[in-house]
Amino acid sequence: MSENILSRKSLSQKYWNEHTETMPRERLDAVHLRRIQKMIAYAYARVPFYRRLYDKAGFKPDEIRSLDDFDRLVPTIDKKDLVEAQQLNPPWGEAVALGEEFNLFRFQTSGSTGLPMAIPFSYYSSHHYGEQWVYGFWGVGLRPHDSFYFAFNWGAFAGFWSAYWGVRRLGATVYSGGGLSTELRLKQILEYKPTVLLSTPTYALAMAGKARELGIDLAKSAIKVTYHAGEPGGNVPTTRRAIEEAWGAKAYELYGVAEIGAIAPGCPLQLGVHLAEDQAYASVVNPETGAPVREGEVGENVVTSHIQFSQPIIKYRTHDLVRLVKKRCDCGRSWILYRDGVLGRTDHMVVIKGTNVYPTAVETILGEVRELSPNYEIHAAKGRIADELTVKVEAQPDYPAERYGELKARAERLLYERIFVRIAVEIQPPGSLPRYELKAKRFFDHRKE
Numbered sequence: 001m002s003e004n005i006l007s008r009k010s011l012s013q014k015y016w017n018e019h020t021e022t023m024p025r026e027r028l029d030a031v032h033l034r035r036i037q038k039m040i041a042y043a044y045a046r047v048p049f050y051r052r053l054y055d056k057a058g059f060k061p062d063e064i065r066s067l068d069d070f071d072r073l074v075p076t077i078d079k080k081d082l083v084e085a086q087q088l089n090p091p092w093g094e095a096v097a098l099g100e101e102f103n104l105f106r107f108q109t110s111g112s113t114g115l116p117m118a119i120p121f122s123y124y125s126s127h128h129y130g131e132q133w134v135y136g137f138w139g140v141g142l143r144p145h146d147s148f149y150f151a152f153n154w155g156a157f158a159g160f161w162s163a164y165w166g167v168r169r170l171g172a173t174v175y176s177g178g179g180l181s182t183e184l185r186l187k188q189i190l191e192y193k194p195t196v197l198l199s200t201p202t203y204a205l206a207m208a209g210k211a212r213e214l215g216i217d218l219a220k221s222a223i224k225v226t227y228h229a230g231e232p233g234g235n236v237p238t239t240r241r242a243i244e245e246a247w248g249a250k251a252y253e254l255y256g257v258a259e260i261g262a263i264a265p266g267c268p269l270q271l272g273v274h275l276a277e278d279q280a281y282a283s284v285v286n287p288e289t290g291a292p293v294r295e296g297e298v299g300e301n302v303v304t305s306h307i308q309f310s311q312p313i314i315k316y317r318t319h320d321l322v323r324l325v326k327k328r329c330d331c332g333r334s335w336i337l338y339r340d341g342v343l344g345r346t347d348h349m350v351v352i353k354g355t356n357v358y359p360t361a362v363e364t365i366l367g368e369v370r371e372l373s374p375n376y377e378i379h380a381a382k383g384r385i386a387d388e389l390t391v392k393v394e395a396q397p398d399y400p401a402e403r404y405g406e407l408k409a410r411a412e413r414l415l416y417e418r419i420f421v422r423i424a425v426e427i428q429p430p431g432s433l434p435r436y437e438l439k440a441k442r443f444f445d446h447r448k449e
């Protein structure tokens, strides 16, 4: 009979779920509408926060008859709204739908108000949260015989746990690197021979730096894929190239929002990330006005979860900047593509002479200059007329210091040719900018100082 749950034929399938991943747009939209209607009715009936919000907005759930009605009538919400609602009736608060007995996982994330935001999940929602990772894993050829090294600690952050749920769902091996030093993790990677590294992009580079110090060639390890989340980078050419070269592996990214899910696994062709459209709906708005932007323009991602029934997430402003593309991707998926992944945070966007500039765009352009390293900082300051940007970036170690002036001129010219604004570049010697373990701080805002 069956020697494995997955037969040989199914292991060779290109998609984890071909039916949903390649569904034509009209059918996807029909699924969205049906699920949104169900979620709105559910939230209105079960969640005091949403009932108050929708009563104030003056509509009843049965008035949402099209996606257009949804986009037009339903107000957006923000992290601070959920945090406030949670304070009203602790520990779960008034943004939660079910009774405490159904909320089986409780995570938290830092809130913009300084208060932590509680993130409850039921087993049902956590199962789907994990499944979103599997779409990404499967798409890049990972299978149950692969083994995943978790290069992070097991704290209160939902994203890490969801990756674990994902690997369980795939049926692959888990190696936990929790609570260990970088050096011990490297040792385990050489000893256990995992085939996949899960980490933030910054930490993958920090590990590579440590390995170099110790004389370890990671390209000779068994790692063939590195999979990243937690910050942009997996889709930013410089960072990705640095990771791939150091690890001798292919690097992919998943875009998740702790309180919503691992909503967008990476495109196998590394064109960006795809919204898992069987589990979430998204639209993109101008972060200032809230008005929808044209397809292909950069704006703020607004997401509705189809699976978060513990603490429903309906039209949630993520503050993440994305460029949304709807046409079917070259990888075969009909799901929305966020081209080049997450481009930054809305509060990191700087408007210079009417042009929106965001950090990953600068990083992407600088990535074309091979003599520059992926270690950089962007400083925004108030100029006399408009905001001004300065980029500090380290040269590669083998680049001669006496030619920094030439490199600076080349980088500044390239930025001007591509974004049409003048951005000052300061070339720094290798090792002069701070290194980060988990997430890098790239953006420094001096505009309000």
Ligand SMILES: [Zn+2]
Pocket: 267, 268, 269, 271, 274, 329, 330, 331, 332, 333, 337
């Ligand atoms: Zn794709």
